[in-house]
Amino acid sequence: MPNYYHGVSTRQVDTSLSTPVTADCGVAFVVGAAPVHTVGGPVNEPVMVQNYAEAVSAMGYSDDWEKYPICEMIYSQFKLYSVSPVVFVNILDPTKHKKAVEEKNYPINDGKVLLPLEALKDSVRVTTYTVGKDYDLFYEGENLILEVLEGGTIPENTGELTISFDAVNPSAITENEIIGGFDTNTKKSSGLELYDSIFPKYGIVADLVLCPGWSHKSTVAAVMVAKAASINGVFEGKALIDVDTTEATHYADVPAWKKAQNINNKGQILCWPLVKLGDRVFHLSVQMAGRMGQTDSDNGGCPAESPSNKLLQIDSAVLADGTEILLDLQNANYLNSNGIVTALNFIGGYVLWGNETACYPADTDVKNYFTCVSRMFGWVANSLILTYWSKVDKKMTRRLIDSIVDSVNIWLNGLVNEEKLLGGRVEFREDENSTVALMAGKAVFHIFMTPPSPMKECEFVLEYDVDYVSAALTA
Structure with missing residues (x-):
């Protein structure tokens, strides 16, 4: 019996035009060590944070950035540039990267003993005394604090305690652990391999990958760009890499170092030297990530504008040994001409200086070597994937x-x-969509686009015009 209906009905159809989904931009993915033992934080697990408090709660914090480079990124992104979110992966495993510290005597001052931050709280042993009864332990600042408890058996006139403990050992981390991989036994990924787990877990595209303190190693840099070039097999990002300033100590030596490390990819942005704010030393890649994120934010979350010639939060440029580097415009431009970004103090304070990715000057395709143009192509591609993924498997x-x-x-x-x-503009071209391809369910949309190039050279031509003489002085 046919369906019978008597009355008024309505139905809705899909809107013919899709609302665009804008890809994330200037979101950093950072791999390194953090003092997670102080907060019970995760190991080899991507953690997205939105602010400083969240980052410290998840990763812990220490001003010893050489041991804990993730803390450098936490400070720069949230304290200096106010850029969020950031995704961190901590490699430091307190159960694996640790060492035993021999028993020795520690002085008591005001009822407290200051142990190093690296000390693992659960491993602390005090000769003849019991935790929870005679003393308590907690992390504060740059120390593990042992506090003598009232009512315990530790005499008031005791001047020192005999203590032993295990301590985390960040120096035990290897570059292979930073690179990571997939463990067939545990079925878990680690290190940079976790890049592909960010989008499934958080639904964001982290388009900047950093490994401060490790990216100067050629093997790490190669994996960084390989992962950034094909995030989840479809998205695109950039790898921010630092030059080793213990090897390249003069600006003229940096191009040779770059060549020796085989850093010449459009997906790599190479930075030299280190930079400093007060007593704090930063990798330039870290400050560049903050500067890029801030510039993107100023442009509505779009990478159309270059971060070059925009202020950094620094007051000097240095080498790893603390030697100050003073570059003039010619020195800085020499680095730029070899695909290296630097810091320049010329007019208006220290700025990031350089528009070129590491593929320059070998690759002179503008969409590859200009950082902002290359990032725009990646951003448009990422946005198209996010917007039209829902159209896959629809009736063509x-x-x-x-x-x-x-x-x-x-x-x-x-x-x-x-x-x-x-x-x-976009075109659906007949020559790119054969009948056979259409029958196989493949449609090709050809996009023509031109992002604006940065005005990296501005020339004013001055000429003496004699006509003004006669015009001004003739009676």
């Missing part, structure tokens, strides 16, 4: 194809109106 009809073309053109026109693109 003319209406579907036209709706994609129309909505992409509307979005690109919006970017042009906002001056994030000089021009852009």
